[in-house]
Amino acid sequence: xxxxxxxxxxxxxxxxxxxxxxxxxxxxxxxxxxxxxxxxxxxxxxxxxxxxxxxxxxxxxxxxxxxxxxxxxxxxxxxxx
Amino acid sequence: xxxxxxxxxxxxxxxxxxxxxxxxxxxxxxxxxxxxxxxxxxxxxxxxxxxxxxxxxxxxxxxxxxxxxxxxxxxxxxxxxxxxxxxxxxxxxxxxxxxxxxxxxxxxxxxxxxxxxxxxxxxxxxxxxxxxxxxxx
Numbered sequence: 001x002x003x004x005x006x007x008x009x010x011x012x013x014x015x016x017x018x019x020x021x022x023x024x025x026x027x028x029x030x031x032x033x034x035x036x037x038x039x040x041x042x043x044x045x046x047x048x049x050x051x052x053x054x055x056x057x058x059x060x061x062x063x064x065x066x067x068x069x070x071x072x073x074x075x076x077x078x079x080x081x
Numbered sequence: 082x083x084x085x086x087x088x089x090x091x092x093x094x095x096x097x098x099x100x101x102x103x104x105x106x107x108x109x110x111x112x113x114x115x116x117x118x119x120x121x122x123x124x125x126x127x128x129x130x131x132x133x134x135x136x137x138x139x140x141x142x143x144x145x146x147x148x149x150x151x152x153x154x155x156x157x158x159x160x161x162x163x164x165x166x167x168x169x170x171x172x173x174x175x176x177x178x179x180x181x182x183x184x185x186x187x188x189x190x191x192x193x194x195x196x197x198x199x200x201x202x203x204x205x206x207x208x209x210x211x212x213x214x215x216x217x218x
Contacts, residue, residue, distance in 0.1 A: 013130060013202060014204060015202075015204075054132075054135055057132075057134050057135035057138050058138075073132055073135065073200070075132065078195075078196065078198065078199060078201055078202060079201070079202050080129070080131070080136075080160060080195050080196060080201025080202070080203070081113045081172050081192060081195060081196055081201075081203075
């Protein structure tokens with residue numbers, strides 16, 4: 001069950017933003033939801049295997065419940081430098 | 082250890098050396114420069130983006146971990162975001178330490194760890210491709 005009115009911010013970077021179609025959006029969620037479930041609602045065609053995910057700036061697994069996190073970031077392979 | 086992390090849209094300006102470091106015997110600097118050929122394709126430049134709050138957290142964690150194996154005095158880390166033309170630096174890293182071994186190791190390991198885990202990306206917009214029509218000689 002989703003918490004009515006409680007939202008998590010979704011951020012998508014680099015190629016992930018192109019695949020998902022947005023760079024930033026807010027979604028209602030339940031603390032038991034996982035990033036995989038949330039992304040499936042946002043963009044069913046998105047393949048989680050193509051990126052890593054972070055909750056409140058920490059890498060987590062795609063099947064980790066989001067709990068009280070306020071920000072979910074979808075991070076394709078990094079390429080700084 | 083003193084460290085500084087900066088993301089900037091502007092060309093990198095090398096900051097003044099830390100003062101009063103009489104125990105510093107080694108200063109290692111690294112400039113990562115955008116080159117014209119990327120995988121054999123000529124470019125005008127690269128576009129960088131970063132998830133800055135997380136990048137800072139990751140870099141701080143990297144510095145703290147490395148400090149246990151290669152103690153250094155200071156770290157200056159600067160990374161460009163936005164458009165970086167060919168020939169300009171996208172990354173600047175300066176390490177000061179008592180000895181060169183720690184300074185070189187810290188510098189190399191920071192860059193290696195950054196390329197594994199720090200959320201910074203470069204992209205290659207197709208409009209940047211240098212083609213004969215765009216003036217490639």
